[in-house]
Amino acid sequence: MTPNDEGLVELDGVRKEFGDVTAVKEVNLAVERGEFFSLVGPSGCGKTTTLRMISGFETPTKGSVYIDDQDMAGVPPDVRDTNLVFQHHALFPHMTVGKNVGYGLKKAGYGESDRQEKAEEYLELVDLDGYADRNPEDLSGGQQQRVALARALVNEPSVLLFDEPLSSLDRKLRKQMQVELRKIHEKTQGAFFYVTHDQEVAMTLSDRLAVMNDGRIEQVGTPEEIYREPASAFVADFIGDTNLFDGTATETSGGAAVEVGNGDGFEFETTKYVADGDVTVSIRPEDFSFATGGGDFEGQVIERYFQGDQTHYVVDPDSDAFSDIRVVMQGRDTPVSQGERAAFGVNDGAPVVFD
Numbered sequence: 001m002t003p004n005d006e007g008l009v010e011l012d013g014v015r016k017e018f019g020d021v022t023a024v025k026e027v028n029l030a031v032e033r034g035e036f037f038s039l040v041g042p043s044g045c046g047k048t049t050t051l052r053m054i055s056g057f058e059t060p061t062k063g064s065v066y067i068d069d070q071d072m073a074g075v076p077p078d079v080r081d082t083n084l085v086f087q088h089h090a091l092f093p094h095m096t097v098g099k100n101v102g103y104g105l106k107k108a109g110y111g112e113s114d115r116q117e118k119a120e121e122y123l124e125l126v127d128l129d130g131y132a133d134r135n136p137e138d139l140s141g142g143q144q145q146r147v148a149l150a151r152a153l154v155n156e157p158s159v160l161l162f163d164e165p166l167s168s169l170d171r172k173l174r175k176q177m178q179v180e181l182r183k184i185h186e187k188t189q190g191a192f193f194y195v196t197h198d199q200e201v202a203m204t205l206s207d208r209l210a211v212m213n214d215g216r217i218e219q220v221g222t223p224e225e226i227y228r229e230p231a232s233a234f235v236a237d238f239i240g241d242t243n244l245f246d247g248t249a250t251e252t253s254g255g256a257a258v259e260v261g262n263g264d265g266f267e268f269e270t271t272k273y274v275a276d277g278d279v280t281v282s283i284r285p286e287d288f289s290f291a292t293g294g295g296d297f298e299g300q301v302i303e304r305y306f307q308g309d310q311t312h313y314v315v316d317p318d319s320d321a322f323s324d325i326r327v328v329m330q331g332r333d334t335p336v337s338q339g340e341r342a343a344f345g346v347n348d349g350a351p352v353v354f355d
């Protein structure tokens with residue numbers, strides 16, 4: 001992928017109304033060839049509707065969908081260079097695994113033996129070589145999901161669309177399938193467009209992701225950009241864990257001085273431009289440290305969870321200006337126990353400020 005590549009999938013001012021309900025208000029997106037792209041957002045924000053407009057199962061009320069620079073208006077789903085993988089991947093129960101995978105090739109005019117050969121090739125790709133003669137019902141959930149994936153990949157679509165494909169699997173299998181999906185993506189040429197409400201999955205898998213909220217895209221970027229430089233309080237809160245504070249900003253020559261918690265909290269400076277007045281401040285749990293003497297705030301540890309490589313604390317601050325603060329400390333040292341008091345500092349440069 002080079003920065004000059006044309007978008008393989010482009011959405012231009014796309015909107016979708018269902019009667020009185022506006023499922024998608026306005027979406028502008030470009031997904032590059034070879035990219036693993038995720039669309040992530042809370043339930044009901046319009047992800048599936050967006051995906052269905054790309055695949056052609058829904059028609060935009062406004063705006064256009066382009067695939068490989070072709071306007072998709074009036075192009076039916078089966079003619080589009082896309083395939084869709086669902087959460088409930090109904091395999092044909094009366095067909096062998098191999099026949100399931102080869103099924104989509106029939107329409108493309110492949111003969112029986114070619115279909116079989118291709119099916120075996122794609123079963124190998126999803127690590128199921130030798131499974132062609134099995135029945136779907138004799139496979140585990142994860143294996144069935146991989147058969148569904150092979151079936152979607154077999155006619156080599158430019159764009160593979162996924163709608164929460166792993167959410168019916170248990171946690172361990174889901175983790176395993178994430179790794180597999182990433183590997184399979186590396187072996188294929190096309191773009192993967194992956195829809196999920198699970199921000200952790202989106203962060204782990206994606207080259208880039210779009211965060212959607214209430215029918216609109218709030219931010220598009222790499223997982224790192226979105227985590228480090230969230231564009232809004234919504235994004236900061238939805239992606240990863242964070243603490244949000246109300247604050248007041250005063251413009252300075254190099255940025256702003258921000259006061260959190262009405263004279264009873266703490267202050268910091270930011271180099272980002274922030275207008276005078278009320279702001280929201282996001283501080284990630286890992287952006288605090290224990291302070292020896294003073295610190296930015298003091299409080300009592302009301303909960304403590306040891307998780308091996310890190311320890312999570314919930315702190316009840318002395319200042320009434322804040323609610324409980326979540327703090328994560330790395331490493332094996334856990335110098336503060338539940339019920340004890342401690343002083344905390346906010347790491348330099350860590351707070352992100354929103355107007």
Ligand SMILES: Nc1ncnc2c1ncn2[C@@H]1O[C@H](COP(=O)(O)OP(=O)(O)OP(=O)(O)O)[C@@H](O)[C@H]1O
Nearest residue numbers: 018021022023042043044045046047048049050197
């Ligand atoms: N065919 C339809 N008719 C009426 N309203 C619809 C239709 N499809 C979706 N909606 C509404 O549009 C909004 C967006 O739905 P959509 O399925 O795109 O959300 P989603 O982000 O995929 O949610 P989830 O994470 O729960 O799957 C919802 O309020 C939903 O109720």
Ligand SMILES: [Mg+2]
Nearest residue numbers: 047048049163
């Ligand atoms: Mg959905």
